[in-house]
Amino acid sequence: MHLWVPHPSDALWRSLREVGPPVRRVDDASHQHVGHPLLSSLGRDSRELQRTLGAVEVLDVPVPPEPAAPDSLLGWLQSDLRANAEPDQAARASRTWERSDRSVQVHACHGTGRQVDVLREVLLGLLAADPTLEPRDLLVMCPDIETYAPLISAGFGLADVVRDQGHPAHQLRVRLADRSLTQTNPLLAVATALLELAGGRAGASQVLDLAHAEPVRRRFGFGDDELQQLAVWVRESGVRWAFDAEHRADFGLADYVSNTWQFGLDRLLTGVAMSDDSATWLDRTLPLDDVGSGQIDLVGRLAEFVARLRRVTDALVGAHPLEHWLDTVVDGLGSLTAVAGADAWQSAQVQAELARVRESARGLGVSRLRLPDVRALLDDRLAGRPTRANFRTGTLTVCTMVPMRSVPHRVVCLLGLDDGVFPRGGAPDGDDVLARDPVTGERDPRSEDRQLMLDAVLAATETLVVTYTGADEYSGARRPPAVPLGELLDALDRTAAAPVADRLVVHHPLQPFDARNLTPGALGVEEAFSFDRAALSGARAAAGARVVTPRLLDEPLPARTAGDVSLDDLVRFFKAPARAFLRQRLDLALADEDDPIEDGMPVEIDQLAQWSVGDRVLRDLLGGMSVEHAREQEWRRGVLPPKWLGWRVLGDLLRRAEPLAVEGRRMRTLEPRAVEVDVDLGDGRRLRGTVAQVYGDRLVPVHYSRLGASHRMEAWVQLLALAATDDDRAWSAHAIGRPTSSRGGAALASSQLGPLDHRAPALLRDLVALREIGLAAPLPLPLKSSLAYARARRTHAPVEQALDKVRWDWEDGRFPGECSDPAHLRLWPDKRLPGLDEQPGPGEEHAGETTRFGALSQRVWSPLIAAEQGSW
Structure with missing residues (x-):
């Protein structure tokens, strides 16, 4: 055998000729022969290799001298390395580096x-x-x-x-x-993923990532839209990690089935046959109310995929001969993947690589390997070569x-x-005994x-x-x-x-x-x-010159063709005028970020999740459900932290929701009914819609949220529609919600509007007219800020003092203000309060207001505030 060994320094090779056989690494003194610091710090492997080859006869054949190194910084460094010598002061003095030297x-x-x-x-x-x-x-x-x-x-x-x-x-x-190879052959990537999943937690994101693999998608027919739907179901059903409670036994949680794949799939499968609205459950399973009749096949394919994956990963545990491991991987690929005819080379390459593994491990005989050993064996085989x-x-x-x-x-x-x-x-690996005291050459x-x-x-x-x-x-x-x-x-x-x-x-x-x-x-x-x-x-x-981001529109859009108005569209407009302009006129929806798939069980839940839970239990209590029944139902959703952590959170939320439900039921003494509204707007146009949950002559919306501007506005517009439809009845609205501040200890807040009189049709037509203006160009009417302004002006506060009140709602502070609302940023990117530098347009005027923002705020909110204060 002839061995040609590249070495960084012939001088160092010669000085280490008599260095001796391999020794314990801590006893290796070969670095004492090194003259250049880089050869000492970077060249340990070459020195240890020379020790390993010490017993081999070396034929010293004269070779041509190395070509002269270029007169550059790189050339100087390489010359010093090959000479195994750090340059002395005199040598360095002769080397002047210039910036033009880019070696x-x-x-x-x-x-x-x-x-x-x-x-x-x-x-x-x-x-x-x-x-x-x-x-x-x-x-x-x-x-x-x-x-x-x-x-x-x-x-x-x-x-x-x-x-x-x-x-x-x-x-x-x-x-x-x-x-x-796992980057170039998707089947090998799936094989590696199976070995990673085996013995692991089977996290929701891991399993969904596997479902996105092209061979798996082909096998189960998962399309892009269907994979997005699977992600939604996984979030909604509460899947986090583990196949079932038995799988969790290895982690000390054998008695806790929530947030497992079995838990989520049971919710999906029962949701095929039952609705969440039924307020019933089967044992621990609450139906998931998000499964349409056209999605039953997709639910079945997901259940089959998870079941097959569970069988494969169950077989990839324990200690077995190598043949068992490789056969199990092949069987797993057969049950979980499929490739197109043009990609048949992927299967052939898998078989070839596994055959090489068998050949290289022939000397193992019937030795029993565990999962980490198999992972290491295949990682080396599948690494880049x-x-x-x-x-x-x-x-x-x-x-x-x-x-x-x-x-x-x-x-x-x-x-x-x-x-x-x-x-x-x-x-070093914990099982590697040799790594504790290595020998040179290892x-x-x-x-x-x-x-x-x-x-x-x-x-x-x-x-x-x-x-x-x-x-x-x-x-x-x-x-x-x-x-x-x-x-x-x-x-x-x-x-x-x-x-x-x-x-x-x-x-x-x-x-x-x-x-x-x-x-x-x-x-x-x-x-x-x-x-x-x-x-x-x-x-x-x-x-160039800095240019302020222009507004979306330089001038109003052409007026739309007049037609009937939907009550729901009118309500949505005045709850968020800027967003409604983008959606209803420009057909532009602001994208919402999808929540990430979580792999950890919820130990605590954020404010938004707490609101969702509180809102659901409030709906249940208002529907006549007992507190205990609502507690048991919410517990089965998989949203809450485990055991007593979840009970404590749910108890706090129920204590907040119960007073709201009690007050709501007190105000809802009659049977609920839906009232059809049909109001003549003039010029052959009509406002049509339905107001649900009307109790006698009273509209009683109950919200788990803190009672704010949008809740008041929704109740007000619906109340005007009721009064304009039938002015012979004394219509009123009682909006109930949590107080805006926790100070004072109040358990709830309420807003009573009405009864209204004959002015309701005129006020409703005025809102419809403002909506038409607001669909031609965005209305400078941020809801919270405009309410704060109108309230301050109602108390005869000067304009400047009223605007000081507005800043609390408009500007960013501890929490984002209305200026950071995505719709407002899209329309007014400079974050300045809109409408202050504009005069009221035709149909927008209000006595005492010289700015468009002030006039619109007063025009929209003043009647509502008067009705709320009983000065109607």
């Missing part, structure tokens, strides 16, 4: 994405500066290829997609080498640091040398990564480029480089006549369109650093 470049960036941005600018700069340099002369090595692979794919190549409109780097063809076809293809090669670290390239780039990422963590991931970096430094013949995360992409806080990179910078400081690290490291701005990227000399190069034409346009725009 070593270190770039500190804001996160992974900016590192790729900077890398492509550096590579384009090198190619532009040297016509003899070709993409095949460039090598990019990355310790975490899977993180950077999609960013590199997006930043380079794609010439046929972007053509001449994109970044010039898109013209460079890139070859991503030695990626993990270099293949000949991916290298030396003439394109720009991007790979891990293993396959090409000793192959000379004119330019070597090390991408992503972040602190905490490089070198890899070296914590594997150590951190030492291996350091050696890889040393080899890469020596492989660069002209230029070495290093990028790392030097600043937090959110806060901008400085971050240190990886320790080996810091050691390289320290060594460079001791290589030239004067320290160079502070001048060598380029700290890049956060954004690619920052002017420094496009200003010659700003980032260490004579010309502009960036080649991005889009960034240049952005920088020019940023350097």
Whole structure:
């Protein structure tokens, strides 16, 4: 056997010839023969390898001398490393580093994405500066290829997609080498996911992620919309983790079935046959009232998927021979996945890889392995491996640091040398007895990564480029480089006549369109650093005059064709005029963020969840349900924390809801009825709708929320519609809710409106007219702020004093004000109170008000306040 071993320093190799056989690592004194600090800190693996080969006969064949290193910072460093000597003062004095020497470049960036941005600018700069340099002369090595692979794919190549409109780097063809097989073969990714799920908690997000895998989607027919529906059901049914109570036994929770997959599926399956409105349940199962008749098949497919997954993961536990593990994985893939005919290669590759595992483990015989052993075995097999076809293809090669670290390239780039990422963590496995007292030559991931970096430094013949995360992409806080990179910078400081690290490291701005990227000399190069034409346009725009974000509309829209008005639309408009303008006139819905899938059992619930629980139990109590029955029903939803934690929270919410329910039932003495309203608006138009939950002549809305402006407005508009429809009855409204302040100890708050008189039809027509104005252009009528203004003016407060009251509701404080409402931001992005610099328009006037905001506030709220105060 002939063994050719690359070594960073022939001088060091010769000095270690008599170092002896392997010894305990703590007793290794080979570092005493090292003359250069980088060889000491980064080259331990090569020294230990020489110990391991100490008993092998070495044939010392004369080889041609190394070519003279270039007269550059990189060349000086490589000469010192090969000579195994740190330069003395005289040698350093003869080496003057100039900024024009770009042989070593270190770039500190804001996160992974900016590192790729900077890398492509550096590579384009090198190619532009040297016509003899070709993409095949460039090598990019990355310790975490899977993180950077999609960013590199997006930043380079794609010439046929972007053509001449994109970044010039898109013209460079890139070859991503030695990626993990799980990234290129979805079936192998599913196999890995099954091994991760086995023995784990089966979290809701884990199982849903598996359902999103393409082979699983194909097997169970899950479409995009159906997967979104599954996520909604998982949230609504309370699934968090574990298949069932038996699965939780391993975690000490065998008696708690809530928030398991069985719990959620039982709710879904009973929801197919029963409604939540029935106020009944089967044992512990409360039906989920969100399952339509057209979704029964989807519920069945979800139940089948979870059942099959449970069977597979149950088989992937315990201690078994390797054959059992591999057969179980194959069976699991067969029951959970399917591939199209064009993707049959995926199944063939799975079989081939598992066959290689069987072959490599043939010596194990009938040894029984546990799940961690199988995971480690398959992780090694499925990890990225270099293949000949991916290298030396003439394109720009991007790979891990293993396959090409000793192959000379004119330019070597090390991408992503972040602190905490490089070198890899070296914590020994708890079962690895040898790792407690290792011998030289035994594997150590951190030492291996350091050696890889040393080899890469020596492989660069002209230029070495290093990028790392030097600043937090959110806060901008400085971050240190990886320790080996810091050691390289320290060594460079001791290589030239004067320290160079502070001048060598380029700290890049956060954004690619920052002017420094496009200003010659700003980032260490004579010309502009960036080649991005889009960034240049952005920088020019940023350097121009600042323009206040314009309003959505410069002038009102054309009036709509007059027609009948829906009572529901009128109510929705005056509860949120800005949002109603966007929705009812522009058909623009403001997107709501979906709640994330939670994997942990709820130990506490936030204010919004508490409101949801309180509102549900209030509806139950108003419907005649007993407190105990409401408690038992809510307990079965899976929203509350477990055991006494949940009972305590639910008890507090019931104590808040019960006084509201008592007062509501006291006011609702008659049978409820729905009243059809039909009001003549003139010009052949009518207002039509239905007011539900009317008790005699009384409208009694009860809210778990704190009684606020929107509740009053809803009751007022409905009351006006009732009075305008039948003015012979003494209609009134009694809105009930929680008090706006906890001070004073009041258990509830109420607002009594009416009885009304003959003025109701005119007031209703006035609101309809204002709605027509507000659908042509947004009304400056933020609900809470306008109510505060009208109340203050009702007490004869001056305008300025009334506006001071408004600021409490409009401006941000401890909590976001109305200025931060998404609809208000869309229409008035400057966060200034709208309507103060406008005069009232036709049909908007009000005595004593000179601003549009003031006039509209008084016009809408003054009649309501008068009716509420009994001065109607």
